[in-house]
Amino acid sequence: MPLGLIALALGGFGIGLTEFVIMGLLPEVAADFSVSEATAGWLISGYALSVVIGALFLTAAVTRLPRKPVLAGLMVLFIVGNLISAMAPDYTTMMIGRVIAALCHGAFFGIGAVVAADMVAPSKKAGAIAIMFTGLTAANVLGVPFGTLLGQHAGWRSTFWAITAIGVIALIGILVLVPNLKHERGAGLRGELRAFKSRQVWLSISVTVLGYGGMFGAFTYIAFTLTDVTGFAASTVPWLLILFGVGLFIGNTLGGKAADKNVDKTLLVVLSILVVILAVFALTATSQIMTIASLFLMGGFGFATVPGLQMRVMKYAAAAPTLASGANIGAFNLGNALGAWLGGVTITAGLGYTSPIWAGAGLTALAVIVMAYAAANGRKLVTASQPAAVELSHV
Numbered sequence: 001m002p003l004g005l006i007a008l009a010l011g012g013f014g015i016g017l018t019e020f021v022i023m024g025l026l027p028e029v030a031a032d033f034s035v036s037e038a039t040a041g042w043l044i045s046g047y048a049l050s051v052v053i054g055a056l057f058l059t060a061a062v063t064r065l066p067r068k069p070v071l072a073g074l075m076v077l078f079i080v081g082n083l084i085s086a087m088a089p090d091y092t093t094m095m096i097g098r099v100i101a102a103l104c105h106g107a108f109f110g111i112g113a114v115v116a117a118d119m120v121a122p123s124k125k126a127g128a129i130a131i132m133f134t135g136l137t138a139a140n141v142l143g144v145p146f147g148t149l150l151g152q153h154a155g156w157r158s159t160f161w162a163i164t165a166i167g168v169i170a171l172i173g174i175l176v177l178v179p180n181l182k183h184e185r186g187a188g189l190r191g192e193l194r195a196f197k198s199r200q201v202w203l204s205i206s207v208t209v210l211g212y213g214g215m216f217g218a219f220t221y222i223a224f225t226l227t228d229v230t231g232f233a234a235s236t237v238p239w240l241l242i243l244f245g246v247g248l249f250i251g252n253t254l255g256g257k258a259a260d261k262n263v264d265k266t267l268l269v270v271l272s273i274l275v276v277i278l279a280v281f282a283l284t285a286t287s288q289i290m291t292i293a294s295l296f297l298m299g300g301f302g303f304a305t306v307p308g309l310q311m312r313v314m315k316y317a318a319a320a321p322t323l324a325s326g327a328n329i330g331a332f333n334l335g336n337a338l339g340a341w342l343g344g345v346t347i348t349a350g351l352g353y354t355s356p357i358w359a360g361a362g363l364t365a366l367a368v369i370v371m372a373y374a375a376a377n378g379r380k381l382v383t384a385s386q387p388a389a390v391e392l393s394h395v
Contacts, residue, residue: 002119002120002128002177002179003177004115004116004119004174004177004178004179005116005119005128005131005132006131006173006177007170007173007174007176007177007178008071008112008115008116008131008132008135008174008178009131009132009133009134009135009138010135010166010169010170010173011071011075011078011108011112011135011167011170011171011173011174012108012109012112012132012133012134012135012136012139013135013136013138013139013143013166013170014078014135014139014163014166014167014170015078015101015104015105015108015109015135015136015139016135016136016137016138016139016143017139017143017147017163017166018047018078018081018082018101018102018105018163019047019048019051019102019105019139020139020143021139021143021147021148021151021159021163022043022044022047022098025147025148025151025152025156025159026040026043026044028151028152028155028156029043029094029156032156033090033091033094035091039091040091042095043094043095043098046095046098046099046102047098047099047101047102047105048102048333048336048337049102050098050099050102050103050105051102051103051105051106051329051330051333052106052330052333052334053103054102054103054104054105054106054107055105055106055107055110055326055327055329055330055333056106056323056326056327056330058074058103058104058106058107058326059106059107059110059111059322059323059325059326059327060323060326062107062111063322063323066180067111067114067115067322068115068174068178068179068180070107070111071108071111071112071115071174071178072171072174072175074104074107074108074111075104075108075167075170075171075174076171077100077101077103077104078101078104078108078167079164079167079168079171080100080101081097081098081099081100081101081102081103081104082097082101082160082163082164082167083097083160083164084096084097084100085097085098085101085160086157086160086161086163086164087157105329106326106329106330106333107326107329109132109133109136109326109329110322110323110325110326110327110328110329111322111325111326112132113129113132113310113314113325113329114314114322114325115178116128116129116131116132117129117311117314119179123260124260125260125311125314126256126257126259126260126263126307126308126310126311127256127257127259127260127307128256129256129307129310129311130252130253130255130256130257130259130306130307131256133252133256133303133306133307133310134249134252134253136252137245137248137249137252137303138249142245145238145241145242147159147162147163148238150162193323196317196323196324196327198316198317199377200312200316200374200377200378200381201313201316201317201324203370203371203373203374203377204309204312204313204316204328204374205313205327205328205331206367206370207267207271207309207312207367207370207371207374208309208313208328208331208332208335209331209334209335209338210335210363210364210366210367210370211267211271211274211305211309211335211363211364211367211371212302212305212306212309212331212332212335212336212339213334213335213336213337213338213339213342213360213363214274214275214278214302214335214339214359214360214361214362214363214364214365214366214367215274215278215298215302215303215339215360215364216302216335216336216339216340216360217338217339217340217342217343217356217359217360217363218278218281218298218339218343218356218357218359218360218361219244219298219302219339219360220336220339220340220343220344220356221343221344221347221353221356222241222244222295223237224347224353225285225291225353225354225356225357226240226291228353229285229286229352229353229354230285230286230287230288230291231286231288232288232291240292240295243292243295243296243299244295244296244298244299245299246296246299247295247296247297247298247299247300247302247303248299248300248302248303249303250300251299251300251301251302251303251304252303252304252306252307254300254304255270255303255304255305255306255307255308256307256308258270258304258308259307259308259311263308263311263312263315264312264371264374264375264378265375266304266308267305267308267309267312267371267375268368268371268372268375270301270304270305270308271305271364271367271368271371272368273301274298274301274302274305274364275361275364275365275368277294277297277298277301278298278357278358278360278361278364279358279361280294281294281295281298281357282354282357282358282361285354285357306332309328309332310325310328310329313325313327313328316378338363339356339359339360339363342356342359342363343355343356343359343360344356345359346358346359
């Protein structure tokens with residue numbers, strides 16, 4: 001395994017920690033800045049919106065630049081954003097720090113996925129991407145609980161100081177361990193935009209929005225489901241979320257290996273099973289044993305799609321994958337927002353705390369339909385290209 005993948009994974013760990021740890025520290029942040037928790041919640045929403053913006057526009061701005069220096073520069077942006085958050089004297093400054101840190105998120109994962117895939121043999125590309133995203137899953141499993149614990153005992157600023165330090169270590173790792181790969185120079189913005197003429201690129205992005213949105217739509221309100229429906233004590237919720245994070249970690253690893261063998265088949269099978277898991281979860285949410293099993297499997301099969309989804313969009317944008325890769329990272333966050341919004345709509349409609357899980361199952365079912373069409377269309381493209389290749393071989 002190339003050591004550069006570890007550096008990218010560490011960067012992903014820091015970025016994932018920045019995104020998610022604030023959820024456990026909102027009460028402390030709100031009290032420190034004398035704002036309501038709803039207002040403090042914009043530190044999460046503002047971050048997510050900035051991720052989408054950075055994934056598109058920041059990635060577009062650096063397409064002609066060598067990728068290793070760009071990754072290093074993005075990590076500097078990450079360090080600066082978290083340093084501002086750690087030192088913020090007021091809420092507005094804190095929001096500025098969050099936005100700056102978020103701008104690097106989509107571009108780092110988008111460009112990093114391309115670099116990770118270029119470090120290994122063609123048959124191991126999805127696995128390499130999965131290793132990079134291991135940092136994101138580790139942030140959920142280990143980083144968020146311990147980051148929250150640190151913030152609660154030593155003040156929330158201590159968590160952001162720790163994240164800043166992680167960013168510095170990741171920056172050093174990128175500079176030392178990530179190789180200067182050949183063919184780094186991008187195709188330019190015009191060339192990168194041409195990738196979006198591909199129907200398959202748009203279909204892949206659509207599957208990302210629907211499939212990932214389905215899982216996180218169900219997950220967004222999971223604390224209410226666990227306490228109000230299943231009957232778990234609130235004190236057990238963090239431990240159950242760690243179980244969900246373990247599922248993410250395992251699913252990401254196994255999903256990457258499976259996608260290296262057959263991307264489309266892996267996505268079709270995993271998304272179909274995820275629909276079943278979500279439906280069973282919604283039907284059996286009153287059972288603690290079934291809920292524990294469903295939570296673990298939801299994380300596992302939900303995140304097993306991530307390497308394949310990222311690999312697929314890069315496959316069909318092979319001539320200029322950087323912007324398409326970044327756009328797909330933005331699609332993950334768009335899916336988060338869509339799933340959370342739809343789950344909120346169902347709760348507001350009085351359908352109960354299992355309704356977001358049903359909504360997630362519905363979104364994921366749509367993802368299966370789109371993925372089935374995309375796979376069939378992809379096979380037609382391969383079949384259509386074969387006669388031309390045979391004809392050329394006889395010229």
